[in-house]
Amino acid sequence: MVIRMEAGMKLDDRKGVWKDGRGKSRKTPKGRQLDEAALAEVRSLLGDRPRRGDLLIEHLHLIQDARGHISAAHIRALAEEMKMAQAEIYEVATFYAHFDVVGEGETPPPGLTVRVCDSLACELAGAGRLRAALATGLDPAKVRVVRAPCMGRCDTAPVCELGHHHVDYATPEKVRGAIAENRVEPVIPPYRGLDAYRADGGYERLEALRSDGDWERMRDAVEESGLRGLGGAGFPAGRKWGFVRAEPGPRLMAVNGDEGEPGTFKDRHYLERDPHSVLEGMLIAAWAVEAERVYFYMRDEYPAVLRILADEISALEAAGIVEPGYVVLRRGAGAYICGEESAMIESIEGKRGLPRHRPPYVAQVGAFGRPTLVHNVETLHWVARVAREGPEILSGVERNGRKGLRSYSISGRVAEPGVHLLPAGSTIMDLIEAAGGMAEGHAFKAYQPGGPSSGLLPASMNDIPMDFDMLQEHGSFIGSAAVVVLSDKDSIKDAALNMLRFFEDESCGQCTPCRVGCEKAVKLMRAERWNGELLEELCQTMEDASICGLGQAAPNPIRLALKHFPDEV
Numbered sequence: 001m002v003i004r005m006e007a008g009m010k011l012d013d014r015k016g017v018w019k020d021g022r023g024k025s026r027k028t029p030k031g032r033q034l035d036e037a038a039l040a041e042v043r044s045l046l047g048d049r050p051r052r053g054d055l056l057i058e059h060l061h062l063i064q065d066a067r068g069h070i071s072a073a074h075i076r077a078l079a080e081e082m083k084m085a086q087a088e089i090y091e092v093a094t095f096y097a098h099f100d101v102v103g104e105g106e107t108p109p110p111g112l113t114v115r116v117c118d119s120l121a122c123e124l125a126g127a128g129r130l131r132a133a134l135a136t137g138l139d140p141a142k143v144r145v146v147r148a149p150c151m152g153r154c155d156t157a158p159v160c161e162l163g164h165h166h167v168d169y170a171t172p173e174k175v176r177g178a179i180a181e182n183r184v185e186p187v188i189p190p191y192r193g194l195d196a197y198r199a200d201g202g203y204e205r206l207e208a209l210r211s212d213g214d215w216e217r218m219r220d221a222v223e224e225s226g227l228r229g230l231g232g233a234g235f236p237a238g239r240k241w242g243f244v245r246a247e248p249g250p251r252l253m254a255v256n257g258d259e260g261e262p263g264t265f266k267d268r269h270y271l272e273r274d275p276h277s278v279l280e281g282m283l284i285a286a287w288a289v290e291a292e293r294v295y296f297y298m299r300d301e302y303p304a305v306l307r308i309l310a311d312e313i314s315a316l317e318a319a320g321i322v323e324p325g326y327v328v329l330r331r332g333a334g335a336y337i338c339g340e341e342s343a344m345i346e347s348i349e350g351k352r353g354l355p356r357h358r359p360p361y362v363a364q365v366g367a368f369g370r371p372t373l374v375h376n377v378e379t380l381h382w383v384a385r386v387a388r389e390g391p392e393i394l395s396g397v398e399r400n401g402r403k404g405l406r407s408y409s410i411s412g413r414v415a416e417p418g419v420h421l422l423p424a425g426s427t428i429m430d431l432i433e434a435a436g437g438m439a440e441g442h443a444f445k446a447y448q449p450g451g452p453s454s455g456l457l458p459a460s461m462n463d464i465p466m467d468f469d470m471l472q473e474h475g476s477f478i479g480s481a482a483v484v485v486l487s488d489k490d491s492i493k494d495a496a497l498n499m500l501r502f503f504e505d506e507s508c509g510q511c512t513p514c515r516v517g518c519e520k521a522v523k524l525m526r527a528e529r530w531n532g533e534l535l536e537e538l539c540q541t542m543e544d545a546s547i548c549g550l551g552q553a554a555p556n557p558i559r560l561a562l563k564h565f566p567d568e569v
Contacts, residue, residue, distance in 0.1 A: 450479025514551025
C-alpha cells in the first residue's frame with residue numbers, strides 16, 4: 001500500500017488510530033500483569049536461593065507457608081523471577097494437595113485449616129463424627145475444616161492437623177483447645193542425635209568403608225541378609241546396588257520418604273527416634289554406588305521429621321561427615337502418587353508427580369537423567385545395622401520358614417496400636433498378640449495386610465506368614481506391612497469404599513483406566529448391593545491398562561470383598 005501525502009503535510013498530521021486513541025493498541029502485553037508488591041514479596045521470600053526449575057516446589061512452599069495460600073499475583077511474580085511460564089507453575093501448584101491456589105477475584109481460605117484424617121484407621125476411630133462436629137462448631141470465616149488422607153499417625157487415631165501441629169486421639173474439645181492456644185507448629189519428639197549416635201559407635205563403619213572398604217563385599221553382605229525393599233515392592237536391596245553401579249556415572253541416590261500408604265507409619269517411627277540409623281545407611285548405600293549427590297524426599301505430612309532431618313543433616317555437615325550440599329532435603333506437598341519412585345523423581349525435579357513409562361528404569365535414567373539408586377527409609381535403617389552387626393541380624397531370624405524381621409505398622413481394633421518388630425514369618429494372630437490382643441469388646445473379623453492396595457482378608461485366613469511372596473496367591477500382598485485390624489462391629493462394605501475413595505482422590509489422573517476407573521468404582525460401590533459382574537469388568541480394565549501400581553492394585557479391595565464377604569456387599 002502506498003500512502004500519498006499532500007505537500008507540506010507531516011506524517012503525524014494525518015488522522016489514524018495512533019492519534020485519536022480509538023484503536024486496539026494496548027499499553028501492556030496480553031495476559032496477567034506483574035504486581036510489583038507481589039514480586040517484591042516473592043523476592044524477599046526466595047532471598048538468595050537459586051531460581052532453578054527443580055526448586056519450584058520448594059519455592060511454592062515458601063509462599064504457602066508465609067501467606068496461607070498462593071495467589072494468581074504470586075504465581076505471576078514467581079514466573080517472572082524463575083523465568084518460567086505461568087501455566088507451568090500453575091499446573092504444578094494445583095497438582096499437590098497442600099498448595100491452596102487462589103484465582104483472581106476468589107476469596108483466600110481462612111487463616112487456619114484443620115485437616116481431619118479420613119484413612120481407614122481414623123474412620124474406625126470416629127473421624128467422620130469428629131469432622132462433622134468441627135464443621136458445625138467452628139467459625140468458617142476463621143477456620144476451615146477439610147478431610148485429608150492418611151497422615152501416618154494411625155496408632156493415635158483419630159488425628160487432626162492444625163497448620164503443622166498434629167492432635168492425636170483428637171476430640172472436638174482437644175481441637176478447639178489447640179485452636180484457642182494457636183498451636184500450629186510441630187512438636188519435636190525426643191530422639192537420638194548425632195553426638196549420642198556416635199558415642200554408640202555410629203558412623204565408624206561408614207568411615208571404615210570409605211577408608212578401605214570393598215563395595216562388592218558390602219553388597220554381598222546385604223544380599224546374604226535377605227534385605228528387600230521395604231517401601232512395598234520388595235526388590236532385593238543389594239541387587240539394586242549392582243544395577244546402578246553398572247551404569248556410567250555420574251550417579252545419584254534418592255531416599256523415598258513419601259510414606260503415604262494408609263496404615264503405614266514405620267518410617268516415621270524410625271526417623272522420630274533414631275534418624276542417624278537411617279542417615280548412616282543412606283551414606284553407606286551412596287558410597288557403594290558412588291553417588292554424586294543424595295536427595296532425601298520426605299512427605300509434607302511429617303513436619304517434625306522434616307525439621308529433625310534438616311537439623312541432623314546440618315550436624316553431619318558441621319562434623320565433616322558429609323560435604324555441604326551433598327545431601328539435599330526435598331519436601332513433598334501432599335501427593336500419595338509420589339511414593340512411586342519415578343513420580344517421586346519427577347517431584348524432586350520440581351514437576352508434577354506423574355509416574356514415568358518404563359523402561360528405562362530409574363536405575364538407568366533417574367533424577368535429572370542420571371542413574372539413580374532409590375531406597376526406602378526402613379531399608380536404609382537395616383543397611384546400617386547389617387553393616388555394623390552382620391547379615392545375621394536378619395538372616396539369623398526364622399519363623400514359619402521365612403527369614404528376617406519386619407516392622408509392622410499395626411492399627412485398628414487392637415489394644416496397643418504401634419510399630420511392632422517381629423519375625424517376617426509371623427501370622428496375623430502373632431501381630432494381634434504383639435499389639436496387646438483385640439481392643440475390649442471387639443472380636444476379630446478381617447484385616448488389611450499391607451495398606452488399601454492389599455484389600456481385606458477374613459479372620460479365617462489367619463495362618464499365612466505376613467511376608468513377601470506369601471499373600472499373592474490369595475490376591476493380596478504384604479507391601480509396606482500397613483496392617484489394619486477390623487472387628488465384628490465394622491462394615492466390610494464401608495471399609496472397601498473408604499479404600500476406593502482414597503484411590504479416587506489420589507489418582508494422578510495421567511491414565512484414563514485409573515482416573516475414570518476409580519471414580520466409577522466409587523459410584524458403583526455406593527449402591528445398596530454391588531453389581532459384581534460390572535465391577536469385575538471394571539477391575540480387569542484397570543489392572544490391565546493402568547500405567548502404575550496405583551491403578552493396577554486399586555481393584556484388590558473390591559475383588560476380595562466380593563470373594564470373602566459376599567453377604568455384606
